[in-house]
Structures are given as structure tokens and as C-alpha cells.
Amino acid sequence: MQLKEGVVDGSKAVSPLLIATVPFGLVLGIVAAESSVGPVLGYATSIIIFAGAAQLATIQLLDEGIVAAVVVATALVINSRHLMYSAALAPHFREFPRWARYVLPYVLTDQAFAVSIVRYNEVTDPAYKRRFFTGAALTLWGSWQLATFVGIVVGAQLPQSLSLDFTIPLVFVALLVLTVRSRPELVAALVGGGIAVLAAPAPYGLGLIIGALGGIAAGVAAHRITS
Amino acid sequence: MIAAVVVLIIGIGTYLERMSFIGIIGDREVPEWALLPLRYVAPAVFAALVAPAVLLQSGDLVLAPSANPRALATVIALAVAWRTRSVAATIVTGMAALWLLQAVL
Numbered sequence: 001m002q003l004k005e006g007v008v009d010g011s012k013a014v015s016p017l018l019i020a021t022v023p024f025g026l027v028l029g030i031v032a033a034e035s036s037v038g039p040v041l042g043y044a045t046s047i048i049i050f051a052g053a054a055q056l057a058t059i060q061l062l063d064e065g066i067v068a069a070v071v072v073a074t075a076l077v078i079n080s081r082h083l084m085y086s087a088a089l090a091p092h093f094r095e096f097p098r099w100a101r102y103v104l105p106y107v108l109t110d111q112a113f114a115v116s117i118v119r120y121n122e123v124t125d126p127a128y129k130r131r132f133f134t135g136a137a138l139t140l141w142g143s144w145q146l147a148t149f150v151g152i153v154v155g156a157q158l159p160q161s162l163s164l165d166f167t168i169p170l171v172f173v174a175l176l177v178l179t180v181r182s183r184p185e186l187v188a189a190l191v192g193g194g195i196a197v198l199a200a201p202a203p204y205g206l207g208l209i210i211g212a213l214g215g216i217a218a219g220v221a222a223h224r225i226t227s
Numbered sequence: 228m229i230a231a232v233v234v235l236i237i238g239i240g241t242y243l244e245r246m247s248f249i250g251i252i253g254d255r256e257v258p259e260w261a262l263l264p265l266r267y268v269a270p271a272v273f274a275a276l277v278a279p280a281v282l283l284q285s286g287d288l289v290l291a292p293s294a295n296p297r298a299l300a301t302v303i304a305l306a307v308a309w310r311t312r313s314v315a316a317t318i319v320t321g322m323a324a325l326w327l328l329q330a331v332l
Contacts (some may be wrong), residue, residue: 071237072233167322
């Protein structure tokens with residue numbers, strides 16, 4: 001089996017997805033540079049968290065002065081979808097060397113998961129699988145670092161009067177539409193958004209978590225009813 | 228300082244979530260009741276982040292476009308996102324709509 005090609009294959013498979021990721025990274029950098037979080041810590045989120053939606057929510061909530069525990073809880077709820085990816089990849093990763101099982105989860109993303117799990121249905125060689133995932137994940141990691149870094153540099157030059165903070169909800173609008181593919185998912189979104197608005201007066205910014213949990217519960221209920 | 232600690236804790240927590248079934252829990256079968264709620268995390272959280280941010284001003288629901296152009300700009304962005312499924316197109320039209328509404332209203 002063509003092992004080195006695995007890296008190239010993974011990189012090629014993920015590259016169409018960069019069309020969506022790069023503008024998102026630019027926006028994240030711009031918003032971070034303009035927020036009270038600042039350029040240094042803003043960029044550090046790309047290295048330390050490396051998950052766009054969670055980074056954006058973290059910067060938004062820190063900028064609003066929301067209580068630390070709520071910021072952490074929100075980011076970890078957003079990232080809890082990785083539990084699902086981790087579960088799906090585990091049978092394949094079990095065949096990888098120990099170092100790979102500890103290092104590769106750091107670069108696990110929506111995109112790397114999506115292209116890998118599709119390819120894993122077609123191949124059996126563990127070394128090829130590992131290289132494919134590495135190629136896909138590192139291509140995304142590198143592009144993300146570059147895009148957020150450029151965004152930080154550009155953002156520091158742009159005037160506040162452009163209302164560029166509005167790009168935060170706009171990114172979430174785009175992500176929202178991409179994740180609503182079924183009726184229960186639509187129910188989860190409508191109930192989650194509705195409760196978050198009603199619960200907004202709750203202390204410590206807890207309205208967001210209450211809305212999210214309400215939306216998730218509504219999605220599960222809708223799934224039970226429709227299936 | 229607190230912000231840096233928050234980022235660090237989120238980073239560690241996110242790594243543990245990514246690592247969960249691969250390294251810690253092992254690859255035993257995950258029950259459906261545990262996976263089902265995870266499917267609705269993304270739409271619920273994204274909507275909960277957007278709705279208050281664009282509909283509320285100092286805690287009050289403001290829908291009139293003249294007072295809250297962001298709400299109308301968001302509806303336009305929502306329609307564009309639906310049609311194009313493109314993050315870039317959503318950002319560009321949403322910002323253009325906001326600037327236009329701010330200039331006109």
C-alpha cells in the first residue's frame with residue numbers, strides 16, 4: 001500500500017473544506033484583535049483550543065465579561081460533539097501506535113473526522129489510515145493557524161466603527177444552517193434560541209447554557225416522536 | 228489573567244473530549260441514549276448564541292429594523308446561508324446588509 005501517499009490523500013481530501021474554514025479563521029482573528037481578549041490571547045486560542053466555534057464563543061463571552069465557569073461550560077458543551085467523533089474513530093485508532101492515539105486527538109476536527117471516516121470504510125491498512133488522518137488534520141491545522149494569524153494582524157488595523165463584531169453571530173448563523181438537516185435539528189435550534197432569549201436575564205450569563213440544554217432536550221424529544 | 232486560565236482549561240477539556248473514546252474510555256460500544264443528545268448540540272448551541280445576540284438590546288427584545296438593524300441583517304444572512312450553504316457568502320452579505328441598513332435607516 002502506498003503509505004506516503006496517505007498523507008497526500010488526506011490533505012487533498014480536506015482541501016475543498018478550506019473554502020469555508022479560511023474565511024472563518026480570518027474573521028476569528030479580526031474579532032479577537034478588536035475584542036478585549038486582545039491579539040495575543042486571541043491567537044493563543046488557535047493553538048490551545050483549536051476549535052473554531054468554541055474559540056469564537058470563548059472570545060465573545062470573555063469580551064462580555066461572563067463568569068469564567070460559564071465560559072468554560074459553554075465552550076465544552078460546544079465541543080462535546082467531539083465525543084461522538086472520538087467514539088466513531090476509536091475502533092480504527094485502536095490499531096495505531098500509542099503515541100498516535102495520544103497526539104492525533106489534538107488535531108481532531110469536524111472536517112478531519114468527516115473525510116477520514118468516509119475513507120476508513122474503503123481501506124483496511126492501519127498505517128495508511130493513520131497517515132490519511134494526519135495529512136487531513138495537519139492541513140486543516142496549518143491553514144487555521146495561518147488564517148487566524150492573518151486575521152489578527154489585519155484586525156488590529158481596522159477601525160471599530162465597521163461593526164465587525166457582527167461577524168460573530170454571522171458565523172454562527174452559517175454554522176447553524178449547516179447543522180440543521182432534519183426536523184428534530186430544526187426543533188433543537190428553534191427551542192434553543194427561544195429559551196436563550198427568554199432566559200437572557202438569568203445571572204452569570206447562564207441563559208445561554210439553559211437555552212442550549214433546552215434545545216438539546218427538545219431535539220431528542222422530537223427525534224423520539226418522529227421515529 | 229483569568230481569561231488566560233479560562234482558555235487553558237477549555238483547551239485541556241477539549242483535548243479530553245477528543246481523546247475520550249480513543250484513549251480513555253476505550254472502544255466499547257457507545258449506547259444510543261448517550262449519542263443521541265450529542266446530535267442536537269450543534270444546532271441548539273449555535274441558535275442559543277445567535278438569538279440573544281441579535282434580538283436583545285440591553286436585555287430588551289427589539290425587533291424594529293430602525294432600532295435594531297442587526298436583527299433584519301441576520302434574517303437576510305439566514306436566507307443567504309440557507310441558499311448558498313457558504314460561510315463566506317453569509318459573512319459578506321450579512322455585513323453588507325448591516326452597513327446598508329445602518330446607512331438607510
